[in-house]
Amino acid sequence: MLKLISGSDLAKKRREEIKEEVVKLKAQGIIPGLAVILVGEDQASQVYVRNKENACKEVGFYSEVYRLPEATSQDELLALIDKLNHDDKIHGLLVQLPVPAHIDENAVIHAISPRKDVDGFLPENLGSLLIGEPAFEPCTPKGCLELIKESGIDISGKKAVVVGRSNIVGKPVAMMLLRENATVTICHSRTKNLKEELLQADIIVAAVGKANMITGDMVKDGAVVIDVGINRDENGKMCGDVDRASLEGRDCYLTPVPGGVGPMTITMLMKNTLESATR
Ligand code: GUN
Secondary structure (H helix, E strand, O other): OOEEOOHHHHHHHHHHHHHHHHHHHHHOOOOOEEEEEEEOOOHHHHHHHHHHHHHHHHHOOEEEEEEEOOOOOHHHHHHHHHHHHOOOOOOEEEEOOOOOOOOOHHHHHHHOOHHHOOOOOOHHHHHHHHHOOOOOOOHHHHHHHHHHHHOOOOOOOOEEEEEOOOOOOHHHHHHHHHHOOOEEEEEOOOOOOHHHHHHOOOEEEEOOOOOOOEOHHHOOOOOEEEEOOOEEOOOOOEEOOEOHHHHOOOOOEEOOOOOOHHHHHHHHHHHHHHHHHHO
């Protein structure tokens, strides 16, 4: 039978743990603080930012949200980042992506202090992950690892196949699986034999952004499948990169979309912010 790994349930559990840590920190006079900057009117970004704001409230963080007009100049944005880099109330700082076209996304990410980069997007943090030093780990990969562990599988020695090679998900999740002693293969758009690769996998992380592209015939029995995709199917319904219907009745683990990786990503952002405040 297909077993679903609920990200919603796991996120709830983790947030309870974070709440308890916040109570302890508050007793020492420290309130973890997260600042989120949103530039422009992107619909999805507005939802994500509201969810981050609500998550802060839920776990007891101090939060600041800056909703800036589309016409904000790059210099104005960089000045705000600089101010927040030096604000002791703020332990984590992120600019919701994408930024409007007239702003250089790279310049914005690089302006954030590595000590407050709770998204884990900066080369300093990704480099530390690569060489095994403590770092802010990017939130979605960190959530994926927690979900894999929740299935009960022992990662060490297992064959893991990551589909997708983005800097935000594919590459870091591959590094984290390697750190856990998996044998890791990264597949991408130029991979010639995706199905063959996937059929060997004990663990699959799908982070491509193509609706229902991974089907049951590509997954071996017993596999743990983590679906990072957030897509719309031909009827406009939200779906992942994995075709869940084709896995029904199979002896596998799967994270649902919605309710899988999504809720874990924001929870890991809270965890990174807590860690920053603890430092
Ligand atoms: N846009 C989509 N996902 C993310 C994320 O995790 N962090 C930021 N800053 N922007 C995003």
